[in-house]
Amino acid sequence: MPxxxxxxxxxxxxxxxxxxxxxxPRVLTIAQGTSLPSGPLSPEHRSLQAGTRSWVERQTHHPxxxxxxxxxxxxxxxxxxxxGFGRAISISYLALTREQxxxxxGGASWRDWYDYFPWEDHREGADLPAPLPGALRAWAQAxxxxxxxxxxxxxxxxxxxxxxxxxNEELVLQRYELLYEAGLVAEAxxxxxxxxxxxxxxxGQPMRQDHRRILATGIARxxxxxxxxxxxxxLMPPNFTLLDLQRSVEALAGQLLHKQNFRRLVxxxxxxxxxGQIAEATGGRPAKLFRFRADILQERAYAGTKPPLARA
Amino acid sequence: MPxxxxxxxxxxxxxxxxxxxxxxPRVLTIAQGTSLPSGPLSPEHRSLQAGTRSWVERQTHHPxxxxxxxxxxxxxxxxxxxxGFGRAISISYLALTREQxxxxxGGASWRDWYDYFPWEDHREGADLPAPLPGALRAWAQAxxxxxxxxxxxxxxxxxxxxxxxxxNEELVLQRYELLYEAGLVAEAxxxxxxxxxxxxxxxGQPMRQDHRRILATGIARxxxxxxxxxxxxxLMPPNFTLLDLQRSVEALAGQLLHKQNFRRLVxxxxxxxxxGQIAEATGGRPAKLFRFRADILQERAYAGTKPPLARA
DNA sequence: CTCATTTATGCTCAAATTGAGCATTACTGG
DNA sequence: CCAGTAATGCTCAATTTGAGCATAAATGAG
Numbered sequence: 001m002p003x004x005x006x007x008x009x010x011x012x013x014x015x016x017x018x019x020x021x022x023x024x025p026r027v028l029t030i031a032q033g034t035s036l037p038s039g040p041l042s043p044e045h046r047s048l049q050a051g052t053r054s055w056v057e058r059q060t061h062h063p064x065x066x067x068x069x070x071x072x073x074x075x076x077x078x079x080x081x082x083x084g085f086g087r088a089i090s091i092s093y094l095a096l097t098r099e100q101x102x103x104x105x106g107g108a109s110w111r112d113w114y115d116y117f118p119w120e121d122h123r124e125g126a127d128l129p130a131p132l133p134g135a136l137r138a139w140a141q142a143x144x145x146x147x148x149x150x151x152x153x154x155x156x157x158x159x160x161x162x163x164x165x166x167x168n169e170e171l172v173l174q175r176y177e178l179l180y181e182a183g184l185v186a187e188a189x190x191x192x193x194x195x196x197x198x199x200x201x202x203x204g205q206p207m208r209q210d211h212r213r214i215l216a217t218g219i220a221r222x223x224x225x226x227x228x229x230x231x232x233x234x235l236m237p238p239n240f241t242l243l244d245l246q247r248s249v250e251a252l253a254g255q256l257l258h259k260q261n262f263r264r265l266v267x268x269x270x271x272x273x274x275x276g277q278i279a280e281a282t283g284g285r286p287a288k289l290f291r292f293r294a295d296i297l298q299e300r301a302y303a304g305t306k307p308p309l310a311r312a
Numbered sequence: 313m314p315x316x317x318x319x320x321x322x323x324x325x326x327x328x329x330x331x332x333x334x335x336x337p338r339v340l341t342i343a344q345g346t347s348l349p350s351g352p353l354s355p356e357h358r359s360l361q362a363g364t365r366s367w368v369e370r371q372t373h374h375p376x377x378x379x380x381x382x383x384x385x386x387x388x389x390x391x392x393x394x395x396g397f398g399r400a401i402s403i404s405y406l407a408l409t410r411e412q413x414x415x416x417x418g419g420a421s422w423r424d425w426y427d428y429f430p431w432e433d434h435r436e437g438a439d440l441p442a443p444l445p446g447a448l449r450a451w452a453q454a455x456x457x458x459x460x461x462x463x464x465x466x467x468x469x470x471x472x473x474x475x476x477x478x479x480n481e482e483l484v485l486q487r488y489e490l491l492y493e494a495g496l497v498a499e500a501x502x503x504x505x506x507x508x509x510x511x512x513x514x515x516g517q518p519m520r521q522d523h524r525r526i527l528a529t530g531i532a533r534x535x536x537x538x539x540x541x542x543x544x545x546x547l548m549p550p551n552f553t554l555l556d557l558q559r560s561v562e563a564l565a566g567q568l569l570h571k572q573n574f575r576r577l578v579x580x581x582x583x584x585x586x587x588g589q590i591a592e593a594t595g596g597r598p599a600k601l602f603r604f605r606a607d608i609l610q611e612r613a614y615a616g617t618k619p620p621l622a623r624a
Numbered sequence: 625c626t627c628a629t630t631t632a633t634g635c636t637c638a639a640a641t642t643g644a645g646c647a648t649t650a651c652t653g654g
Numbered sequence: 655c656c657a658g659t660a661a662t663g664c665t666c667a668a669t670t671t672g673a674g675c676a677t678a679a680a681t682g683a684g
Contacts, residue, residue: 009323009353011386011401041321041386041399048386048401072384072403074323074353074360087353089323089360089401091384158615168615243631261672263633284631285679303470303480555660573643575662596660597650 009074011041013052014092014211016070016218017060019099019110020235023247026099026110027215028060029207033111036211041091052093059105065234066096068225070217075210094218096234113219114254115205116212119160120172120219121254128160131201132184136160139182142196169253172220176213179203187212223253230271230300233292241279241287242266270296321386323353325364326404326523328382328530329372331411331422332547335559338411338422339527340372341519345423348523353403364405371417377546378408380537382529387522406530408546425531426566427517428524431472432484432531433566440472443513444496448472451494454508481565484532488525491515499524535565542583542612545604553591553599554578582608 015037017028030037037059045051053064070092099110114121119129136156143149159175161167180188183195186206195201206212225231232248246262266272272290279287327349329340342349349371357363365376382404411422426433431441448468455461471487473479492500495507498518507513518524537543544560558574578584584602591599 008320009401011321011323045386048384069383071381072360074357089321089403091401154611155614158611171615174614241632258673259631260633260635260674284629284681285633287632299466299470302467302486303483553661570642570644571660572645572662572664576642596652596658597662599661 009087009089011089011091012038013041013048013055014038014090014214015052015056015095016092016215017056017064017095017097018218018222018235019097020248020251021099021110023251024112025114025251027113028108029111030106030108031208032107033109033115033205035208036214037108048091049093052095056095059108060097060100061102062097062100064095064097066231068094068221070094070214070221092214092217094221096231098235098237113215116207116215117172117176117219118204119175122167123250123254123256126167129203131197132160132203133162135182135184135197135201136162138196169255170220170224172223173213173216176216185212226252230297233271233297236292239275239277239289239291241289243287245290271300321399321401323401323403324350325353325360325367326350326402326526327364327368327407328404328527329368329376329407329409330530330534330547331409332560332563333411333422335563336424337426337563339425340420341423342418342420343520344419345421345427345517347520348526349420360403361405364407368407371420372409372412373414374409374412376407376409378543380406380533382406382526382533404526404529406533408543410547410549425527428519428527429484429488429531430516431487434479435562435566435568438479441515443509444472444515445474447494447496447509447513448474450508481567482532482536484535485525485528488528497524538564542581542609545609548604551587551589551601551603553601555599557602583612
């Protein structure tokens with residue numbers, strides 16, 4: 001039963017390439033922001049990760065700091081388009097870098113990821129975008145029977161922190177999938193899924209195929225990752241103030257942090273050291289500049305530890 | 313640059329199927345314990361996960377509770393063996409089930425996973441298997457220069473909890489990879505990697521190809537998972553005592569837990585409820601039987617929470 | 625020059641969580 | 655009745671976490 005010859009498929013690599021600029025989390029897109037960059041797996045690549053790294057670097061002209069596999073899926077729908085070649089397998093990667101001023105090729109551009117997921121940004125006000133609470137209720141009410149209605153209501157409450165529950169910033173994918181099922185994102189309409197609110201809200205900017213889902217997966221992974229592994233430094237310039245660092249983490253998490261506690265955590269972790277320089281004042285008292293400590297980073301990147309960068 | 317037609321490859325699914333029986337963590341193997349079960353991705357599978365689920369269920373004759381994607385990799389070495397078909401992509405899955413007394417087909421059998429990773433079991437005595445400490449020192453000393461020797465020493469210390477560091481049970485993959493690089497596992501010898509200890513220790517039972525690495529990935533993932541999502545219940549019978557539950561968690565973690573604290577945690581989480589029945593005494597005072605609470609499980613499986621099942 | 629404003633930074637405190645251990649209870653087998 | 659083995663109930667100190675007060679060091683308006 002095992003030992004069968006595997007069937008033939010085609011493979012492509014899709015990248016969620018993230019940077020943080022001026023407190024905004026950005027993702028590299030192509031085709032006017034409607035697609036994630038993707039490239040074919042080609043025979044000369046030594047590994048999947050090497051393949052992703054090489055073609056993203058060629059396209060963006062700067063090195064990727066961190067690359068991590070996200071998810072692999074096979075899309076049956078694409079069969080037809082591939083001329084009987086069998087199915088297409090997509091292998092997605094999360095990559096981190098510093099946004100460079102360099103020119104991007106073709107229609108590539110950096111976009112604020114909250115353009116695609118406006119409901120994920122809770123940095124000012126924890127309120128959900130206007131149509132959401134009502135639309136979620138409508139979806140729950142549209143369940144076929146009492147049990148389904150209850151289950152939907154509970155699911156919405158967990159995913160969106162309703163009914164006194166607290167918002168869990170890591171449930172990015174669950175929220176997107178719920179909105180998709182509820183017909184509240186444009187991709188759902190495209191795929192023929194009904195919506196129970198009129199006019200049907202189309203939350204956030206859509207993407208082609210399932211790229212927005214992949215992006216959601218990447219955001220979720222990154223939000224989880226920063227709580228137990230020091231990956232933010234891949235997104236920071238060489239020198240930065242503690243507030244810069246905090247703003248970056250907040251941008252990713254979509255939530256504000258307690259300043260003093262954040263500072264305490266960073267110091268405890270010994271992730272950074274003073275450079276001796278002072279930042280040119282932006283507003284008030286000048287801040288010390290810091291840099292990451294290479295030795296500690298290496299160790300932590302390998303084994304992880306306690307929360308390297310804080311919770312809400 | 314993107315939008316290229318992906319290249320043609322072949323795809324196989326590999327499963328790390330785990331059960332816990334009588335306090336032993338077990339993994340399903342084929343070919344006298346030298347391989348993980350694997351099957352081809354075939355066109356009728358609706359998705360990769362469905363494919364894995366269906367052929368594992370067909371082989372083992374019982375349903376999988378939980379299936380999760382582990383990792384996808386492309387092995388360049390296998391090119392030759394596939395007759396110019398392009399490379400082979402392997403997509404691995406972690407699956408949980410209860411070991412059934414049913415007969416397995418062919419050469420399939422359940423094996424204690426510590427047969428493959430004896431150094432991972434710290435349930436009695438935290439001591440590493442005899443040759444390890446010395447072999448690790450020898451490997452570190454064999455570094456080309458001072459910097460490499462220091463880096464190796466630190467890496468070994470982190471991975472194996474030496475020099476006063478504490479053992480981190482989640483670093484299963486890092487440890488296996490270090491042992492591979494150090495030539496201390498049979499697969500390394502097979503692949504022509506040198507060892508600096510004579511006679512060269514060949515720790516644990518080897519597997520074909522990189523299946524042991526995949527198993528290490530699965531163990532690591534599962535050990536991490538049980539700390540933030542209640543997946544153990546997939547491995548438990550319908551009714552169990554709290555000690556049964558603790559023994560199962562300990563089997564997976566490879567570490568003993570504080571009994572009272574474990575109990576406190578389980579109760580806090582409200583994951584279980586009494587059945588009203590009492591276990592036939594095995595040793596001392598009879599224990600109450602518990603079962604998992606379906607409602608809570610569903611919620612926790614979706615969103616996770618604090619540690620559902622304890623730390624060391 | 626003084627003051628309101630803004631951000632940096634140092635410290636404190638109570639609540640919650642975690643790690644470890646003591647004591648008691650309820651069975652089983654000589 | 656006694657020793658052995660588990661189950662269970664509680665306590666306690668050390669940490670960790672969440673929130674806030676207070677002060678310092680700049681800037682710009684008047």
